Amino acid sequence: MHNTDTLVVEPLKDKPFGCVISLPSYCKNDPTALNKSDFEKLYNAVHENLVVVIQDQADLHPSTQYKLTKMFDSTIPEPKEDSGFAGYGHGKEFRHEQSVLKKDGTTVKSQPQVQILGQGVFEPEEPGNENGETISLTHPSHTTFHHTPLSAEKIKKDHETRFYRWHIDSALYDLNPPVVTTLLGIKVPPSNQLQKISYEDTGDELQLTQGATCFVSGEQAFANLSDEDKEFALNTTVEYAPHPYIFISPAGATSDGLTMVSEGKEIPFDKLPEWEESKIKKFPMVWKNPVTKKPHLQVHGCCLHKLHTKQPDGTVKTYELKEAREKAHKLMRPAIAPSYVLPHAWKQGDLVIFYNRGVWHSVTGEFKGVKSDGKDERRLMHQCNIASGMEPIQYS
Incomplete structure (x- = not known):
């Protein structure tokens, strides 16, 4: 990481898009403390590079993450009780018993616009669990969503995985898509395990790390x-x-x-x-x-x-x-051909900001979500995206 007086943007090498951001020393590792000029650089970097990574942000508080997310969209309405604007995806629509999203995380009680995602059981005192109670998280698996999932043997022995669901973060009913999503890796299991995605129609393969989040550029x-x-x-x-x-x-x-x-x-x-x-x-x-x-x-x-x-x-x-x-x-x-996919290999403390109106993304991989035999394969992340007050701009 650089120690500079201004924000530094470094495009990712040998990747189809994306960049790493180094924060200036004056903001003391708080991206919401950027001055006007540096935030404009960050805003432009997100729209130009589509996926931005800021490292070493594991201590970012949910209230700060919410504030940062709001800074990218001045049209976000103030939260209204039961309106859905308490944060896209965190109301009745997405916790409905029949929704395919019902298991995708739990809400931070003190900051309901922020979701806790991951895999495994976390006790109240553990970092990232802000709710003062034991929480159980389930990492989305293609085995529960795809019409014909991979066999257990392919997943376990061949280390195969799939793109779970390519999507834009959006309710797609009543509310407009968020401009950006911020995703913070607080507890990331160290893993050198590679997985692969096999393309059934072409025979191509994509190698990626366990649980990588994949992006493609619209x-x-x-x-x-x-x-x-x-x-x-x-x-x-x-x-x-x-x-x-x-x-x-x-x-x-x-x-x-x-x-x-x-x-x-x-x-x-x-x-x-x-x-x-x-x-x-x-x-x-x-x-x-x-x-x-x-x-x-x-x-x-x-x-x-x-x-x-x-x-x-x-x-x-x-x-x-x-x-x-x-x-x-x-x-x-x-x-989604391999050369166009950006698979982000998570490291603890990564804060990823992506332009939700310019990329599609997908979960991949499987986690055991257990803490035993000296190994801890649990994962915990904070996600924030908020319905916008404006519709997407039509290109013409």
């Missing part, structure tokens, strides 16, 4: 499309299902984690929790980065419901669920 995803596919994407609106994480809960994901297998298993709309037509989200397929002005292909392939594409004659063609998924998958699949 900018690169769009840039790599054919001219015909770019035209399609630019003229397409993505309509998401009401309560989408509940809607898809009986279904299984494709083996690459990009979308769902269409078998008619989704919960019928009349069986979902109460919903309103006006709260259904319809977002452009291509979003504009406000700093670089570049187009980003931004789709949550698992939660979409329909695609609406403007034709050359001005009419609109609607693709229903199965075909919409197939169209989205065709556009998204090239972006």
Whole structure:
């Protein structure tokens, strides 16, 4: 780490995107204490590099993480009781018994916009457990979400894993996607264990560390499309299902984690929790980065419901669920080729800030989540992202 009087940005070497940030000495390792000029550098770095890593932040308090996350979006409404604005993902929608997100962490009681994620049981006195009670965390596993998961032998003996679910952090119903997500590694099990992801359609392999968080650039995803596919994407609106994480809960994901297998298993709309037509989200397929002005292909392939594409004659063609998924998958699949994926290998104290409106990301890997035989394979992280007051900017 540098010890300088100004913030330093170092692009990651031999990676498709991303950078490491060194904080200036005057802020005493508190990123919220940056002066106006240095915060502007950080803001631009997040939008330009998409994934930013600040090391040695294990002691960052949840209230400070919340404050930092808010600094990236002046439109965030003040928290309102029971509104969902207490922090995207931390209300009734995401703790609903039927939601596929119901096991993904627990809320920090003193700062409900921050979630505690990880694997294993943590006692009240352990670092990162802010709740004064024993908590049990479950790391998301593709074995519970994919239509046809890997065999136990492939996971254990061959050290294989999968992209769990490629996604944008967003409720995708009623609330707008957060601008950034901050993710802090407080307890990270030291592991030199490598895992691999095998691409069933091409035979490619991606090597990554146990439990790496993978990112792809929406900018690169769009840039790599054919001219015909770019035209399609630019003229397409993505309509998401009401309560989408509940809607898809009986279904299984494709083996690459990009979308769902269409078998008619989704919960019928009349069986979902109460919903309103006006709260259904319809977002452009291509979003504009406000700093670089570049187009980003931004789709949550698992939660979409329909695609609406403007034709050359001005009419609109609607693709229903199965075909919409197939169209989205065709556009998204090239972006997750090994050379385009940034797998972040977590180290204790890493604070990752990513531009949630410019990347897709996915959990990978499996953890035993136990503390025995001198080994501690538990993991604990703090995550914060907050619904924005503004919709994504359509690229045109």
